[in-house]
Amino acid sequence: MQTKQENTSNLLKSTVQVMAVLAMMSVSFGASAKDVKKDATPFSRKGADQCVMCHTDEHIMTVLETPHGATGDSRAPFGEGQAQCEACHGPGGEHTGRVKRGEERPPMIKFGSDRPTPVPEQNAMCLGCHESHLGSDWEGSPHNSQDIACADCHQLHVRNDPMTVPQEQPERCYTCHTAQRAASFKPFSHPLRFEQMACSQCHNPHGSQADALLVRDNTNQLCYSCHADKRGPFLWEHAPVAEDCTSCHEPHGSVHTAMLKKRPPQLCQQCHSQAGHPSSAYTQAGVAQGTTSAMVMAGSCMNCHTEVHGSNHPSGQALMR
Ligand code: HEC
Ligand code: HEC
Ligand code: HEC
Ligand code: HEC
Ligand code: HEC
Ligand code: HEC
Ligand code: HEC
Ligand code: HEC
Ligand code: HEC
Ligand code: HEC
Incomplete structure (x- = not known):
């Protein structure tokens, strides 16, 4: 287990980053400056060490075996000077503190669009580090505008995120896209059912300039990319x-x-x-x-x-x- 970095200036930096994110979000919800201040809860004193004293489920620690757990990557949550668990779940000073009998433990950010934390607030935690990966297409994408959470697709407390595994990705998409699930079971289909293809070979779920989130400019360019013989010229x-x-x-x-x-x-x-x-x-x-x-x-x-x-x-x- 990596001990929490004591480098105050770095810690401060990430605190400021998270506060900036919170501030940004609150602004878009039209909150007053006073509300923003109230939101800026402190970080826990001992970081991940403290979290795992109560959160003992084995799969929680699996995050350390993923790119997010890389201690040598200073951009990653467990890298030097970063806020570890709280880089994603938000400052946990109050959550980790003592809770009086009968009182509720102040909540952390919970991920997934079926969870109480508003989706824009969840996604802002991720976008704080990933805005440049996703590019500007995410902004206007149908998934973003329909309030789909990053965590509806991605899972981060598992060794291999299902989005990167062709055997698992379609299943996760089908939870919402039932028509495509039904189509995949018809006798003639692309070999998704046989785990040889992923939706992301044709679609960019983060956004695209093309219709239907296609990875190419239009349908035919997409089809030609694998079925070159149909391109002609004839x-x-x-x-x-x-x-x-x-x-x-x-x-x-x-x-x-x-x-x-x-x-x-x-x-x-x-x-x-x-x-x-x-x-x-x-x-x-x-x-x-x-x-x-x-x-x-x-x-x-x-x-x-x-x-x-x-x-x-x-x-x-x-x-x-
Ligand atoms: C003193 C024990 C304790 C400590 C320390 C603690 N938690 Fe919790 N945590 C709880 C309890 C109890 C719950 C369940 C109640 C609830 O959902 O609020 C919980 C709930 C959560 C949840 C929501 C779980 C869900 O259902 O999705 C998250 C996320 C979480 N904690 C993260 C953290 C993080 C990150 C830390 C370290 C900064 C931390 N916790 C430290 C006791 C603790
Ligand atoms: C403190 C910064 C930080 C935060 C917060 C963060 N990430 Fe990451 N994430 C990274 C870094 C760094 C990598 C590794 C990138 C690389 O290797 O190029 C990464 C990698 C990933 C990957 C690729 C994983 C793989 O297996 O290749 C996904 C997916 C991802 N992050 C999603 C998320 C989601 C969803 C959230 C919010 C719940 C999130 N990240 C929060 C920094 C962060
Ligand atoms: C509708 C499902 C879906 C949603 C929602 C989604 N992603 Fe992804 N994401 C994917 C898929 C699929 C891949 C793998 C793409 C590939 O293999 O080419 C991916 C790849 C990634 C990667 C690694 C590859 C890269 O592009 O650098 C990161 C980081 C990432 N997503 C972050 C996020 C963040 C942050 C959010 C929320 C703002 C998010 N994703 C929302 C499906 C999704
Ligand atoms: C990179 C972002 C990220 C980091 C770092 C992270 N989590 Fe999570 N956590 C998530 C997401 C997203 C979920 C939703 C379930 C999933 O994706 O697997 C989640 C789910 C949880 C849950 C509740 C659901 C469950 O599966 O039981 C708890 C508790 C939790 N995390 C605690 C922690 C603790 C403790 C740490 C530090 C050791 C931590 N998390 C680090 C993103 C993160
Ligand atoms: C071989 C390429 C290909 C694959 C693989 C693929 N799609 Fe599509 N998809 C398309 C094309 C082309 C369109 C737009 C044209 C159409 O359907 O008429 C489309 C349209 C869609 C639409 C928009 C609704 C509609 O019917 O117009 C959804 C949703 C969708 N796909 C989801 C998925 C999901 C989920 C997967 C994985 C299970 C997947 N697709 C796999 C090519 C593909
Ligand atoms: C949590 C639910 C959810 C998940 C999971 C999900 N989607 Fe979607 N998806 C939506 C919603 C909602 C829309 C917008 C539907 C609409 O506008 O008709 C959408 C739209 C789309 C579209 C159509 C865009 C358009 O312009 O018509 C495609 C393609 C698509 N999703 C592909 C995927 C793929 C691929 C995955 C898995 C990697 C995935 N989705 C996972 C909910 C989801
Ligand atoms: C990422 C690569 C890829 C893309 C993109 C792609 N295909 Fe395919 N296609 C395949 C593979 C793989 C097969 C099945 C293997 C085989 O038998 O050749 C296949 C098979 C087919 C078949 C034959 C199915 C059968 O039952 O014999 C048709 C028709 C087809 N694709 C049409 C399309 C159309 C139309 C598009 C564009 C919307 C498209 N494909 C895009 C990879 C792709
Ligand atoms: C006018 C209707 C029509 C259009 C448009 C069409 N196809 Fe086809 N395609 C067919 C028919 C009919 C078959 C079945 C041929 C047979 O059974 O001999 C077929 C078969 C196929 C096959 C499987 C057998 C083979 O020849 O490899 C692929 C792959 C395919 N089409 C790809 C495409 C692609 C890619 C496009 C767009 C560039 C396209 N088709 C446009 C009618 C069409
Ligand atoms: C028994 C063989 C045969 C079958 C089956 C057949 N065709 Fe033809 N078709 C021809 C021949 C031969 C020509 C050339 C006629 C000419 O040059 O006058 C032709 C010409 C055409 C033309 C060119 C324009 C025209 O009217 O001259 C079209 C379009 C066409 N066929 C469509 C069809 C369609 C649609 C079907 C199925 C309903 C079909 N064909 C079934 C033999 C066939
Ligand atoms: C989406 C509409 C569409 C469909 C479906 C379609 N065609 Fe065509 N087809 C056309 C058009 C448009 C032309 C060009 C007509 C012209 O130039 O006068 C054409 C031309 C042809 C010609 C050549 C005619 C000539 O100029 O000599 C044949 C043969 C033909 N089609 C057969 C078929 C057959 C067989 C199918 C079914 C597998 C089919 N078509 C399906 C639209 C279609």
């Missing part, structure tokens, strides 16, 4: 492919092969009408003489139009070779 392009892969594919999973939004021929018939050759008829009723048109045999236009993503064959204009 001699004969199929317009919707270059436009938006999700006009035919559902990225989170589908009951149709290749994660198609609908099964062919209906998929194709959303855009291709009766006009021109193929009858769009798929049912008996729509077909002359009551026999199934060759054009929709086996329910697939791809029997003939195999090169649905584009063709490089000199005579591939009908995407058939």
